[in-house]
Amino acid sequence: MPEQSSLTESQNKIFNFITRYVAEHKRPPSVREIQKQMKYKSTNAVAEVLDALEKKGYIARRSGARSIEILQQDDLMNFGFGSPALDKVAPVPLMSVDWFAKGEKMKPISNLYLDKMLTQNRECMLLRVDDDGMEKSGILKRDMVLVEKREPSASDKDVLVAAICEDGAIVRSYRFINERVHLVASSRSYSERVINPNEKFPEALVVGVVLSLFRNILR
Amino acid sequence: MPEQSSLTESQNKIFNFITRYVAEHKRPPSVREIQKQMKYKSTNAVAEVLDALEKKGYIARRSGARSIEILQQDDLMNFGFGSPALDKVAPVPLMSVDWFAKGEKMKPISNLYLDKMLTQNRECMLLRVDDDGMEKSGILKRDMVLVEKREPSASDKDVLVAAICEDGAIVRSYRFINERVHLVASSRSYSERVINPNEKFPEALVVGVVLSLFRNILR
DNA sequence: CGCTAAACTAAACATTTGTTCAGTATCGCT
DNA sequence: AGCGATACTGAACAAATGTTTAGTTTAGCG
Missing domain, CATH: 2.10.109.10 (Umud Fragment, subunit A)
Structure with a gap:
């Protein structure tokens, strides 16, 4: 496997939070929602971790609000939609x-x-x-x-x-x-x-x- | 049982656009992106259609940007008849x-x-x-x-x-x-x-x- | 005709949100 | 000790975005 560069603790925490959030809410979290979850007192703490995650290829960002996109598709469940039937x-x-x-x-x-x-x-x-x-x-x-x-x-x-x-x-x-x-x-x-x-x-x-x-x- | 209220042309167009957009971008569109797509000259045109879609139970909205959520139309599990499985x-x-x-x-x-x-x-x-x-x-x-x-x-x-x-x-x-x-x-x-x-x-x-x-x- | 609903334009306004700048602190490494 | 990376606080700003209010137009209907 192409070993993905490993994540620090806070990077891993935030990345996991993002994937959970997307799975649950069907849209990416905002920076301030991540901040709240992590109990940070500054949005910049989030911004820097996101920069790192982007640099390491775990996420991508576009313009506009809630622009985080998860790049890992090994997710197995990219449970976007799937209603049970x-x-x-x-x-x-x-x-x-x-x-x-x-x-x-x-x-x-x-x-x-x-x-x-x-x-x-x-x-x-x-x-x-x-x-x-x-x-x-x-x-x-x-x-x-x-x-x-x-x-x-x-x-x-x-x-x-x-x-x-x-x-x-x-x-x-x-x-x-x-x-x-x-x-x-x-x-x-x-x-x-x-x-x-x-x-x-x-x-x-x-x-x-x-x-x-x-x-x-x-x- | 709850007869799905039917949609008007613009409502249908916008609802379809939202569905496609979410499938493609993994996040909901913003109001202004819908406006652009529909070539409206006012965001309020979008707002009213979204109100209608929400009232009819096709979407739900929370707070924050890009807050549209597509609601599952398919009635929950159709625990109907004899699928052998x-x-x-x-x-x-x-x-x-x-x-x-x-x-x-x-x-x-x-x-x-x-x-x-x-x-x-x-x-x-x-x-x-x-x-x-x-x-x-x-x-x-x-x-x-x-x-x-x-x-x-x-x-x-x-x-x-x-x-x-x-x-x-x-x-x-x-x-x-x-x-x-x-x-x-x-x-x-x-x-x-x-x-x-x-x-x-x-x-x-x-x-x-x-x-x-x-x-x-x-x- | 007059009424209503849907379908808009136009313009503002209030939040939400992403980004940036200026600092502080800790840790491992040289 | 000095350096760089990571991990933050705090504050401010600009852009993106949702919402609202006021008015115009069209089509269907009794």
Whole structure:
């Protein structure tokens, strides 16, 4: 990930406040509302933090009142609008993987129903990650990944893909080099897999692009 | 049931403009921006249309600049008939956190619909993690956590809990020692928070037990 | 016709809001 | 000690913005 320059305590506080405020009120806060929240006695205290946030690329400002715009879109929920409705749910098949050297198979075990805000209206499936190859990227064995069923395109830079292979389902970084697909783990101890386009029985089969991650915490 | 009063041409035009503007700019337009768009020569032309829209329940206005809020027209959840998914899905409120030293507030922003397999049929909510205190446990800032709304019990050994505090929502290990609740981060750089049972305004408020974790991977 | 509502123009006014300038204080680093 | 970054207080100002009051015009309707 492109490590965002880190924030100081007050910068983090204010940035969090802004995101919460926007989510709740559907408009950015004014400088003086931030001031009140932070219990500052001068608006300039806010102004300087906003300058820093802007310089670090967390926000942008235009002219006029309430002009703060949040630049992070990794927000997952850019909950601007979304009113709840049931047509907002999509069935997502939970797939189990059977791999045979000659022909792979994936079978739906059951359907989970997920809000379309999560599936982003794409054709998805759920897979259980079967190794620790992406541990360093925060994806652990036994995590569930929500995968969009599609072949990565050339424009996909540094996406994570799900693939099935001997070991079951795995997640890897996707690189396209010299007509070949390279599947790269984040841990060095996992070797790179290279897929030749002409290969009849490749050692791994890319099944889609990883959209998000789901992990059970409570045992 | 409340037959939506219909809109006049200019009312409709302006209402549509507001909707588009919010979608595009993530903040409401100012009165004068609407005036410009409509090629009015007086702001009062706008003011009157806005009065009408407010009276008809299409928008609401608060104080301050850019205070127009679009009201949801779609009647709340249409818990109508047999979508096959219905009984498998539960609405989970996505909460935003406002913290004041004396009185904490949590407000639902919107509902996400999640399979009951995920909520395990418990009363849940979704929170966005606002710090890196549990980074070492694999819970990162900006992750969403699915939280069961309940006080941890003595039998809960080493559960992770969500709490709200000055910094927003945080996740911590829960320890009960000497009548006191200890909230422990996995990173050493985050200090432990201790909650006294008699404390009137504790520095953090436990809101529930973390069931699972959700993270957006694709940008 | 006369009435009313909607749809404006025109001009002021009061707030809200962003920005800036001049200071003070603390901390880590050199 | 000196320097720069961060974190503020306090005060003032100008621009942006919401609101109001007074008047004109048009269209529909009884």
